[in-house]
Amino acid sequence: MLTIQTNYSLKQLNTFNIDVKAKYYAAPTSEDEILEILNDESLVGVPRFILGGGSNVLFTGDFDGIVIHPQIKGIEKIDEDENHIWLCAGAGVVWDIFVSYCVKNNWGGVENLSFIPGNVGAAPVQNIGAYGVEAKSTIDEVYGIYLENGEPFCLNNAECEFGYRDSVFKEELKGKAIITEVTFKLNKKPVYITHYGNVEEELTKNYSKVNVQNIRKAIITIRERKLPDPGKLPNAGSFFKNPIVPVEFAENLKQKYENMPLFASDKKHAKLAAGWLIEQCGWKGKRIANVGVHEHQALVLINYGGAEASELTKLAADIQQSVKEKFYVEVESEVNYV
Ligand code: EPU
Numbered sequence: 001m002l003t004i005q006t007n008y009s010l011k012q013l014n015t016f017n018i019d020v021k022a023k024y025y026a027a028p029t030s031e032d033e034i035l036e037i038l039n040d041e042s043l044v045g046v047p048r049f050i051l052g053g054g055s056n057v058l059f060t061g062d063f064d065g066i067v068i069h070p071q072i073k074g075i076e077k078i079d080e081d082e083n084h085i086w087l088c089a090g091a092g093v094v095w096d097i098f099v100s101y102c103v104k105n106n107w108g109g110v111e112n113l114s115f116i117p118g119n120v121g122a123a124p125v126q127n128i129g130a131y132g133v134e135a136k137s138t139i140d141e142v143y144g145i146y147l148e149n150g151e152p153f154c155l156n157n158a159e160c161e162f163g164y165r166d167s168v169f170k171e172e173l174k175g176k177a178i179i180t181e182v183t184f185k186l187n188k189k190p191v192y193i194t195h196y197g198n199v200e201e202e203l204t205k206n207y208s209k210v211n212v213q214n215i216r217k218a219i220i221t222i223r224e225r226k227l228p229d230p231g232k233l234p235n236a237g238s239f240f241k242n243p244i245v246p247v248e249f250a251e252n253l254k255q256k257y258e259n260m261p262l263f264a265s266d267k268k269h270a271k272l273a274a275g276w277l278i279e280q281c282g283w284k285g286k287r288i289a290n291v292g293v294h295e296h297q298a299l300v301l302i303n304y305g306g307a308e309a310s311e312l313t314k315l316a317a318d319i320q321q322s323v324k325e326k327f328y329v330e331v332e333s334e335v336n337y338v
Contacts (some may be wrong), residue, residue: 002026004040010067014054015117015230015237016303016312018040022049024066029073031152033143037068038150048147049338053094053118056126056236058335060309070121072180075101086140088183091121096129103216108190109138111212112199112220117230117237121179125169126334127162131219132196138186142169142294144179150228153177164271165241165334176309226296234303235294239316240274240331241277253327274323274331275299281322291315303335313337 008025011017024046028034037043047065051057062079072090075098085107089098094120099110111131113123122128123135124142139162142155161168169177190212192199200214201223207214230236242263250270254260257280263271278284278298285295290307293315295302301312316333322329 002028002036004037004043004066008067010051010059010063013051013067013069013235014057014059016058016307016309016315017234018059018168018303018307018309020059020062020309023064024069026066026067027069027071027276029071030292031072034068034070034145034178034180035150037066038145038147048175050121052091052122055117055230056122056335058236058312058337060313060337063338068178070119070178071179072121078183083188085147085186085188085251086183087186088181089120090181091119091144093120094118095120097151099216102184102186103212106190106212107186107188108212109184109186110135110245111190111215112193112196112219114216115223120182124160124162124167124182126165127160127167129165131199131222131235132193133235134162134164134209136160136167138184140185142179143181143183144177146177148176164265169235196322223264228294228296228300229303233294234305235300236335238299238300238334239301240278241318241334242274243272243329243331244269245272245329248268253329272329277323277329277331278319281319281326283319287315288315325336 005025008022010022011019022229026037043066048065049063051067051069069093073092074090075087075093078088096115099114099118102110112131113128116128116130126138128135139157142160146151148151192210194203199218202218203210244265247268247270250262254262261273261276275298284294284298286293290304291311292302292304294302301315320331323329
C-alpha cells in the first residue's frame, strides 16, 4: 500500500545532505503506485519532482509539492543472442548494483561506469558518463509514464536524443515524464575501453589480465583516489559540465595555455576540461566556511557539514564568474537546482 508522507526530510536523500523538507513524499514501488499518485485528487495541481539517487540535485529550499522517489526494483534478462544480452532494470535499482551484476556475469558495456552514485532511472536522464563511455552506448529502451495524462511510453535509443550529459528527459520532457524501467543491451564478448586518462596505466600496474572485472576494479581505485565519498564528504560529483566551445576558440586558448587539456567533441566543437579551468582560477582545495572545492578534482563542490544551499550556489556562481573573466568561457552547472 502506497503511503504519502507529509513534511518529509530529504536530508538523507540528497548526497549534498542539504537539510530540507518536502511537503509531500512518496516512494512508489510499481507503475500502479505511480498512477495512484498521479490520480490522487488531493494532489491535483501540486508541483511534482522526481528524485532518483539524489546525487545530482541541489535542493535550494523546502519543496512545496510532492517528491516522487521511484523504488521500482529488479533486474531481469529479457532477451539474448549469440553476442548480446538484453536486461531490464527498475528505475529504483542502485546504479552500481546493476553494474556489478553485469560485471559478475562478464557482460560488457557498463564496467567503465562503475561506482557512479545514483539510480538506474537517472542514467538515461543524465546520459551518465565516465572514462570514455556513456550510458547511451548500452541503453536500448526507456520505459516510463507521462505525468500529464498517466499514459505509458517507451522510447528507443534514438528517441532519447542523447548528448553529453543530456537527453530528451532534460529537454522537451523535462518535468513531464517519470522513468520506470530501462533496458540495456550488453556484450557477451566485451570490447574493452581503456584509453581514457590513466585507466590503462592502473590496469597494467595492478592486474595481469584485462577483463571487465579488472576494469571495474581499476576504475573504482581511480575514482576513490580522485573523487570524495559522498558518505564522508557530501557532494554531487561533477558540479559543472565540461564546456563545449567552437574549435577555433579552443585552439586560440590552447596557443595561450599550452598545457590546457582539450578533447574532441564534433567537427566544429571541442570540449574543455572545466576542472582545469577552475583550478587555474585558484579554486582547487579552497574552503569557504561550510563549503569548498575538492582538493583532488576542482569540478566537485563539497558540503563540509551543515551548509545551506545558498553557500553552494554562491560558491558556484563565484567560480563561474572567475572562469568567465579569465577565459571568456561559461561553465554550466551539471547539478539540477530545485
Ligand atoms: N583536471 C585538472 N584539474 C582538476 C580536474 C581535472 O587539471 O581539478 C584536468 C585533468 O588533469 C585532465 C582533465 O582535466 O587532464 C580531465 O579530468 P578528468 O579525467 O578527471 O575528468 P573530468 O573531465 O574532470 C569527467 C566527468 C566525470 C568523470 C571523469 C572521468 C564531467 C562533467 N565529468 O570529469 O564525471 O568521472 O570525466 O571520466 O563530464 C560526474 O559526472 O559526476 C563525474 C564525476
